[in-house]
Amino acid sequence: MSEQLPGPYFGPYGGRFVPEALIAALDQLSAAHESAKADPAFAAELGRLAANYSGRPTPLTEVPRFATRAGGARVFLKREDLAHTGSHKINNVLGQALLTKRLGKSRVIAETGAGQHGVATATAAALMGLECVVYMGLEDTKRQALNVARMRLLGAEVISVATGSKTLKDAINEALRDWVANVADTNYVFGTAAGPHPFPAMVRDFQAVIGREAKEQILSQVGRLPDAAAACVGGGSNSIGLFTAFLEDLDVGLYGFEAGGGGVASGRHAATLTAGSPGALHGAKSYLLQDADGQTIESHSISAGLDYPGVGPQHSWLKDSGRAHYRPVDDAAAMDAFSWLSRSEGIMPAIESAHALAGAMDLGVELGPEATILVCLSGRGDKDVETAARWFNL
C-alpha cells in the first residue's frame, strides 16, 4: 500500500472528473511528478529546502501534563506547528513549486480556506520568483483578514470569491476556472490530498515526510511503534501524510478526526466521512456532503481549515477498507482541547489540530495508560487567537 498506491484510483475513489481542457495539464503534471520521484536531484533539492528553509525535521514532543486528561496514555505530538509558515502546508507547496519550475511555468494559483495553504503558496512563490494568485471565499477573507494581509505582504494577489457559498469550495471552483483559461503558463498548487489525479497521490507523497520522521522519532524515543496515530481530517493532507508511514503496520490504529461542527445531528458540520456519501466533487470520486439530488451541501466548522464538504479519495478508501477510523469532533470539544494544550503544555495549537487533540483525549481513555498515541499537531494557533478569544469571552 502506502506510497506505492500511485492513483488515479483508490478502490472505487479518485479519478479525474474535470473538463477535458485540463486533462493535458494533469497528464503533464503527473509525468513531472513521476519523473521527479525518480530523480535523486529533485529529492536532494527538496530535502535541502526542508532542512534549511522549513526547519525539518520538526520535533516530536511528549506531552505528559496534557496526557493526564487522555486516560494517562503517553501522548506524543509531531510538531508541524514549528515548520516555516506555521503548518504542514509548506511541505506540499515547496514540492509543487519545484515541479512548477520543472514544468517551465511562471505562475501559480492556489485556493485557500483559512489562509494557511495560501500563505504557504505565497511563501514558496516568493522564494522561487513565481507570480502567485490565491483564491479565497469572500466569507473567509473576512474571517481571516490577517492571513489575507500576510499573503499580500508576500507579494501574492488575493482574489475574493463571491460566487456560490463564498467559501473554500467556491474558491476551488474559481481556481479551476482560472486554470482552464491560463493552463499554458500556470500551475495549480492544490492544497490538500483531494482533487483530480495526480493531486491526491502527489500531495500525499510530499506530506509523507510527516509520518516518516515521526515513525523514526517515536522508535527512538519509545522503542516501539505507537498504538494509535491520530490527525485531523479536512481535505486530509496532514492525516494522509502521517498515516502513510504506518499503513502496513497493522498494529498501529489510524484515526482521522473530522469537524463535527455543532454536532453531526445538527446538520451543521464538516464530517464528510462520518455523514457523507460517495459522489464526485472537485475532480475526484470520494465521500462528500450532498443532498438527494447530488448538490453539494455547505459544511460548517469553527475551524476554517476543516470547513470543506469533500475529502481526499484515499481516505474514502481507507474508511471503506477499514484500515483507518474516522470520527467527528464537535466545535466545543475541539476548543476545550485547544485550551487544555495551551494551559497544560504552553503549546497553542491551530483549531484544526485541536480536533485531533480532542480525539486523542478520548482515544487515550479508551486505550488506557499503557497506550502510546502519536498525534499530528498540524499547525499553530496564532491565526486563531481572535476566534478563540470570542469563544472563551476573553
Added chain:
Amino acid sequence: MNAVRFRPVGPDDADDALAAGDAPAEQASAGRAPGPQAGAAGAIDRARSQGRAALMAYLPCGFPSLRASIDACQALIRGGVDLIELGLPYSDPVMDGPIIGEAVTAALEAGFRVADVFEATAELAPTGVPIEVMTYYNPVFRRGEERFAADLAAAGGAGLVTPDLIPEESGAWVAAADRFGLDKIFLVAPSSPEARLRLTANACRGFTYATSTMGVTGLRASLSELARPLVERTRAAGAENVCVGVGVSTADQAAEVASFADGVIVGSAFVKRLAADQDLEGFAADLRAAVAR
C-alpha cells in the same frame, strides 16, 4: 419516475433501440432510426440538408422558474433553434462563467430539483426538437447512471452533454446511454492532443462538442482563433459532427462558426437576455439566419 422504460423512437423500432446497445456508435444511430435520424445527429443532418449549420441553444432548467424556463425554450424553438441544450443547475459549475453561474445559482435558490429536468424535457420533446441535457457528472452519479438514463429516455430526452466527464471515467454512463439509445456528447478542447481527440470523437454519439477557447462559458469580443483548427483536428480524428460552443454569442460569431462547423452552440448570450427579460425568439431568429451560410 422509477419505472425503467425504453423510449420508443418510432412506431415500430423500439427493439432497434434495444439492439443498438451492443453496436458501435455509427451502427447504433443507424439501427436506432431507420427513418429520419433521431437525436442530435438527426437535427444536424436536417440542417445540413438545408445547406446550413445547426443552431443549438443552451438555457438552464428552472431559471428564473421551471415554468419560465420551459416557456423560454419554446420561444427559442419558435425562433428556429435546431436543438436545445437544457442545463441541469448544479452547485459547483466549474466550466461556467458568471452569467450562467449566477443563473444556475438562482435556479437552485428558487428550489430547482433534478426531477424538474425530466418534467421540462417531457414538455419540450413533442416539439420534435432534440433536448440534450447538459449536466455535470455528480447529479447523474447520485441518481445512478441507469436510472438517470431511464428517466431521461422516458421523458423523450435525446441524451447528455457532460462537461466534466471524460471518456475514461464514463463507463457506467456509456453503458446506460447505449442501453437506452441516448446521445453521449463529450467535449474536446484546444489543448487536447490527437490521441485524446480520437478517443473522444470515438466515444461520442450525436456530435463532438468543441470548446472554442481555453476558458469558461461567457461572452467574448471575438471568436477564438483556436476554434477552426480544433474543428479540423477533431474531424481528422474521426468525428462526423463537430459543433462549437463556449464563447459564441453574436450573430457574426455564429456565422463565422457556421462556415467551418456542423453546429453552433450559444448559451450565455441567451441566458443574459432571459435574465434581462429581453426578446429570445427574435434573437434566436437572427442567429438562425446567421448560420445559413
